[in-house]
Amino acid sequence: MEHERAGRFEVAVIGLGVIGSAACRHLSLSSQSVLGIGPREPHDWKAHTGVFASHYDEGRLTRIVDKDDVWAKLAARSIASYKAVEEESGVKFHYPVGSLRVTPFYKEDGDSMVVAYHTGSRNGAPVELIESGDELGKRFPYFHFEERQAGVMEAGGAGYVNPREMVRAQLEVAAKHGAEIVAETAVKVEAGEGGVRIVTDTGRVFEAAKVLLCTDAYTNLLLPEQDALALTTYLVSVLLAEVDVDEAEKLKGMPSIIWRLRSHPYFHSIYACPPVLYPDGKTCVKIGGTEWKPYSRSSASDFLEWFHSDEGRPVETKFLQEILAELLPETSFKSFSRKSCFVTYTANNYPYIAAADGAKSTAEARVFVCTGGCGAAAKSSDEIGRIGALLVTHRTWEYDLDERLFKGVSAAASKFDAKMIPHV
DSSP, rough: OOOOEEEEEEEEEEOOOOHHHHHHHHHHTOOOOOOOOOOOOSSSSTTOOSSSOTOSSEEEEEEEEOSEEEEEEEHHHHHHHHHHHHHHHOOOOEEOEEEEEEETTTTSTTOOOOHHHHHHHHHHHOOOEOOOOOHHHOOOSSOOOOOOOOEEEEEETEEEOOHHHHHHHHHHHHTTTTTTEOOOOOOOOEEEEEEEEEEEEEEEEEEEEEEEOOOOOGGHHHHHHHHBBBBEEEEEEEEEEEOOOOHHHHHTTTTEEEEEOOOSSSSEEEEEEEEETTTSSOOEEEEEEEEEOOEEEEEEHHHHHHHHHSSSHHHHHHHHHHHHHHSSTTTTSSSEEEEEEEEEEOOOOOEEEEEOOOSSSSSGOEEEEOOOOOOOOOTTHHHHHHHHHHHHHHHHHOSSSSSSGGGBBBBBTTTOOOOOOOOO
């Protein structure tokens, strides 16, 4: 097949989700030769036969409070950048409605909420400890919690982001600074002595001195088998619960929430966003969860089947509906709909930000990765993308967190048994 040669760039970012779009923006601020390649969201999911992404959504939690100091730092630094990205792009995506974290195991062995409270505070989060279910009920009358429940309320920039609009904002700024954005899918990436050759699904060929893969679940499909990374992708569902105007008004001021469950057979914890307007005109509360035994798959055909699915796993959405009724017992819902999603974990529970082409040293590398969100990357994506941009620009580690935290782990050498690690 004859391919159309379309241009050469200093650096190409492949995959323009929340991390890739951020990396593209950061690279555009320091280079006049940046290419971003990634498909638009499919209009008809069922008819689409290409790749999918999880940022096709209106609500993702954002917060600093986390039991893990690294994730807290990445979130704090990203949240601090939101306003500048919104102002330069003219696109609003950040809604600082606050974030509530609730546990039934307060002060019991193994509970992490107090650790998360102190970690958040240490990283600049304005946090408040609420030590009883009764007090939680007074503060948030639409929620129902047992007396032994306790919570941490984070104000400041915590709340939720609209990931669709966040990606649009990042790419608007990148294009403004000269990045070329190509709405196609990369199907082949070949590194050679002269640089990297990229072929897209339309047959066009691009060349770049360096490439940054921000392709999450699809990363290993673009790497040679010997360079494949230890990645595990879980297929998950979220539930969208529609509310009418009156119910939405009753929930006005509702924070985003993470709720650790007590002895649930299916979910370790759930998260929920306050009512958000979706593109179909419905205003919905979104709820999803971290499963005890998640469902993993790795092939493009598996992903395609999942995103084409209407039912997914019915037990998953059944339990989410029951938990939502328990959380918001006085709220009436007009309808319920299920949405497919997936989440990719790495062997170290941090994104891989590293060289990935088998080069003897990072200084010689041409292909880099910035991938694997581990269920926590949307809120922190601006900073994750910045770290990836720094690495591909300098070909050396230029960041104040330990490089080893983000080192790529080989699929061949790893005995990686992934877990859906809850950030609660």
